[in-house]
Amino acid sequence: MTRSALGALLLALAPRPASGQQVTVGPQVVLSDYREVAAGLRYRGTGLGGSLWARRDRLSAEAAVVRVSLDPADGSAATASFTTTQVDVWVAYDVAAYASVEVGVLHRSADPEFDAQSVGAVRVGARSFYEIGPGATVVFRANYLAAPKFSGGGRAAVSLDLGLGLDVRLAGRLHGTATYAFNRMNRKTNPGGTGEIDAPIQETLARVGLAVQF
Amino acid sequence: MARYLGAVVCFAALAVPALGAAQVAQNATVRRAQQAYDNLEYRQVLTLARAALRERLTGAERARAYELLGFTYGAMDSILKAVDAFKQVVLIDPERQLDPNRVSPKAYSAFDVALRQVLLVRQLRVDSVSFVGGQGAVPVRFTVTQPARVVARAIGTGGTVVIDSGAWNGQVNLRWPARLAGGDPVPAGTYTVVVDARLGQNTFSASQPIRVSHGRVDTVPSVTSLPGYQFLPETEIPPQSWRPVGLAFLYTGGALVGTLGLESPTLGSSSKRELGLVGGAALVTGFVMMLRKPAPRPAEANILYNRLLRDQIARRNQDIAKENVARRQQVQVTVAPVPK
Structure with a gap:
């Protein structure tokens, strides 16, 4: 996904608020844990990001962009740090008072390019949300990541993404948000045609921030 | 002699x-x-x-x-x-x-x-009379000296009301109920009873001023409530419960179980720092919400009861409105001629 296409998508997801319409936007601090291929290749890091969420009647959309600097974790065999930029987009439709179905995309790119796998995938899944109190909502989502594409090639028949979200109205239009995401991709590669080998990818991400409601 | x-x-x-x-x-x-x-x-x-x-x-x-x-x-x-x-x-x-x-x-x-x-309308007389609206009439008498098309009207503050019309000759006696088309009595005020006679090109008019006055009408006021019935609050505050923290625990537990289940054995156990941060926030929020006064929620039974009560009041007011219309139509109407 190109940056221009991503910008156009974010603009499309940020229409002017109207009656029956709600928009929140805000910055986030990110914590991340990234593992690839083997237990010894693991990274931890922090970063910044932003999110935008909009709802109109039963339709809602969410987009998040984070940039995380990942360093080799203690005991890791990795020697070099790298930076990832990840874009997540969801479009959801409420099918019940506490549930909705959603589709979206995931795109993660690494810089330097070959220090980690860049990946893009389409996500399809569902989420459940519940207002546990005035202005406080918890969300649980489960997505299947379909047709993932890796910069280093390979395939991943089973790729899943789990999420836990919390949105609390702190005061007036100010919201506090916290989002957890865990995704695992059972990537398999076939280097040199010698047979498939496992090269799984696993990432956990926590985004904590503020959002202003319009 | x-x-x-x-x-x-x-x-x-x-x-x-x-x-x-x-x-x-x-x-x-x-x-x-x-x-x-x-x-x-x-x-x-x-x-x-x-x-x-x-x-x-x-x-x-x-x-x-x-x-x-x-x-x-x-x-x-x-x-x-x-x-x-x-x-x-x-x-x-x-x-x-x-x-x-x-x-x-x-x-x-x-x-x-x-x-x-000659074509004349003579001796136009409107008798003084008092009657209950809809149950009496005002006698109007006049003489037409030749067979003619005659129209009798009352023209006044309430507009123009046709009393009667026809082809008449000689002494004519009319009875005017002094009511409008809707059944209401003509508004109180000064009117002029005008009798127009036409025979070919010849016309003649006679008039007599009259005063119409109404008696007092005791109407029934509309009601805003029914005796013995009161509107109930349409929202209610539910009792405090473990539900917020329970749901937070359920959602966080779901995420934890899902994470543990999906972790790759090849990559080892993933960091729980991220889940701990977000899940902890969810649990704390649920705990705070459990302690807070719950938000009011719609009380469906009370809403239904109030709707029925409003319907009953509206129905009663419709009956009162009909009754008041009948009372206004049955007002004491007094008609008296006014000297020219």
Whole structure:
């Protein structure tokens, strides 16, 4: 996904608020844990990001962009740090008072390019949300990541993404948000045609921030 | 003796016009004509009356001059001329009436023929009456001297109301219920009853002012509540429960179980720092929400009860409105003629 296409998508997801319409936007601090291929290749890091969420009647959309600097974790065999930029987009439709179905995309790119796998995938899944109190909502989502594409090639028949979200109205239009995401991709590669080998990818991400409601 | 009595009666009959004339005739020539008539000097009456008609006269004097001519022509057996003179009289004064017991039969018959030869609406009378709306009517009487198309209207503050219309001749008696098309009584105020008669190109109108007044109406006020029934609050605050923290625990636990289940054995156990941060926030939020006063929620039963109560009140107010309409229509209506 190109940056221009991503910008156009974010603009499309940020229409002017109207009656029956709600928009929140805000910055986030990110914590991340990234593992690839083997237990010894693991990274931890922090970063910044932003999110935008909009709802109109039963339709809602969410987009998040984070940039995380990942360093080799203690005991890791990795020697070099790298930076990832990840874009997540969801479009959801409420099918019940506490549930909705959603589709979206995931795109993660690494810089330097070959220090980690860049990946893009389409996500399809569902989420459940519940207002546990005035202005406080918890969300649980489960997505299947379909047709993932890796910069280093390979395939991943089973790729899943789990999420836990919390949105609390702190005061007036100010919201506090916290989002957890865990995704695992059972990537398999076939280097040199010698047979498939496992090269799984696993990432956990926590985004904590503020959002202003319009 | 009988001849003597007849002469006395005849003299008395001829002298009658002189009685009324003394009250209206200010013109000297008319007065002289009256004196000549009183002295039975008919030639002199004709000369003086015609001379008076060439002078500037008031309506009453002109009518009197024509009347003297009519009586004189009648006494002189010139009936056609008498009729012409009386036609002028009634055209000037349509309400002019002769007493058959006090004028000569010749003059009276000539006057009667004259009345039938001109289109007049005479003797319009509206009687004073008081009745309950819808249960009475206002008597309206008038006389049309020729068969004509007649329309009777009441014109006033409440607009124009047609009382009746038809092709009538002679004495006409109408009964006006004094109601509008919707059944309400005509608004109180001053009206003019106008009777228009049309016969070919000839038209004539007569009018009579009247005053319509209404009695007091005791209407029933609308209700905003029913005795013994009160509106219930449409929201209720649910009791505090473990639900918020329970749900937070459930959602966080789901994420934890999912993470543990999906972790790759090849990559080892993933960091729980991220889940701990977000899950902890969710659990703390749930705990705080459990301690907080729950938000009001709609009380469906009360909403339904209030809706039924509002429907009942609306139905009762509709009945009251109908009852008030009937009460307003049954107001005491008083109609009285007003002097012109």
